[in-house]
Amino acid sequence: MDDTTDVTDGVDEPGWDVDPDDEIAPAVEMAGAQLKAWREGAGKRVVEFGLLIGYSEDLIRKIERGARIPRPEYLDKADSALNAEGRISAMKKVMAEARYPKKIRELAKLEAQAVERSAYGSHNLHGLLQTEEYARALIGTRRPAHSPDEVERGVAARVARQSLFERSPAPELSFIQEEVTLRRPIGGRMVLRRQLERLLEVAQLRNVEIQVMPTAANGHAGMDGAIEVLKFGDGTAVGRCEGEFNGRPVSDPKQLRIIELRYGIIRGQALTPRESMAFIEQVLGET
Template sequence: MDDTTDVTDGADEPGWDVDPQDEIAPAVEMAGAQLRAWREDAGLSVAEFARLIGYSEDLVRKVERGARIPRPEFLDKADRTLKASGRITAMKKVMAEARYPKKVRKLAKIEAQAVQFEMYDNHNIHGLLQTEEYARALIETRRPAYSPDEVERMVGGRMARHSIFDRSPAPELSFVQEEVTLRRPIGGRMVLRRQLERLLEVAQLRNVEIQVMPTLHEGHAGMGGVIEVLKFGDGKAVGRSDGAFSGRPVSDPKQLRILELRYGIIRGQALSPRESLAFIEQVLGET
């Protein structure tokens, strides 16, 4: 989908609708008010401004009243047209964060505070390890299908979470992936190859350990499904598992101990990090 679709194309207007109940609504409203002030100071009507930047009057009105999150291209054009010297384009960072789904923003905040991650995945490569093209192909498999706009929002949110690898001090990250996740060609063979290359790249980081659970293992402690445990600097933690506590997030120490016990056993049953890297390289060579 072209984010800069001209209004004469008759295509869907670019941007993301805002839920008035969402916590990001005030920030979007403020951005819209600032855009309106810039436009009025320039002596332009909504119709004139819309024509100059190549979008419809309806879209401009929605952005100005905070009902639509403007795309980066909209802000760039507005900045040039209104001669704002970068003060409108400076809104792009906040607007980019605002467009991510609410649950993604919440997850990103939690991950930003965690100092230790323990993740076991049995169907797909974990989101923090996914390439953009793998994430897009995976999200597009969901049924009922998401709209193109929803797909882009989800992919953008998932990629933004990758900033975890740039944190300082760096958190400790441990991943255990089922062998099948390395072989299922989500998005096709080349997408999978680049995904496997990404795993090998991330595994070189000193704070990251990736292990593989071979399919030939008769059974292991992760047969109940996904396990995720995040630990924080104050000693608290939160965890979740498909196979425990109805899949709900838990923070009670007794419940967390069960998840940590299972994860510890899974790590012990999986290939070692060194063996896992060799295994991933082997799969890459066969793909």
């Protein structure tokens, strides 16, 4: 549930390296084998094919042996060059899921099942609220520094998770953000301005509530750090609180009660949703 961990757009790097021990490795290998079969079936040598679609021979060989996950644009170009009539482009959905880090795939599965989500953030804006450029800048602050490839995988995964806002039926989403997360200029002033505008946009959704905890608040129940709770349709839930249970996810009802109690108190201590929107607009005007 960590939204801080989860840029190579150059011609020679349209993909992500595959961890051989990852469960998605067989699917990537199969896709690579299919791409190779399509290329050979069309009578194209690797060098010739590379010139045709604008990618290096080394990159094509990596993809075809399953060592690299192809990006959507690579699959589209291959589909067009090999006259595959959409059958290669159809791999994009599976490859899009494969490119995300394992823990992000697991989180996305939980989010897809959740009917309610509550999150309090003390240092960063929640990943579901972040713009792509803000997410890229934020992930880039990590130390030890991520490689450009790792940064892009993290950004892609974070943006993809935001399809949650388009789900039907829509889950109930509650976010409480510390004031500092609205003011820290991650990525620079313009990136922050667009991020604040995004918050105001998301807050208009009927299933979303965004609240702000002002720095001037004289103490509150979230001083121990971030909190997150996901509830599911069968009545079960999973939660995490940095200040309880060693910060690990818990599902025991007694432990969840403590986390939910704390979140409920924070929610009552924060600005109301209406007050929070006015506060964000004020910060935007000052930025």
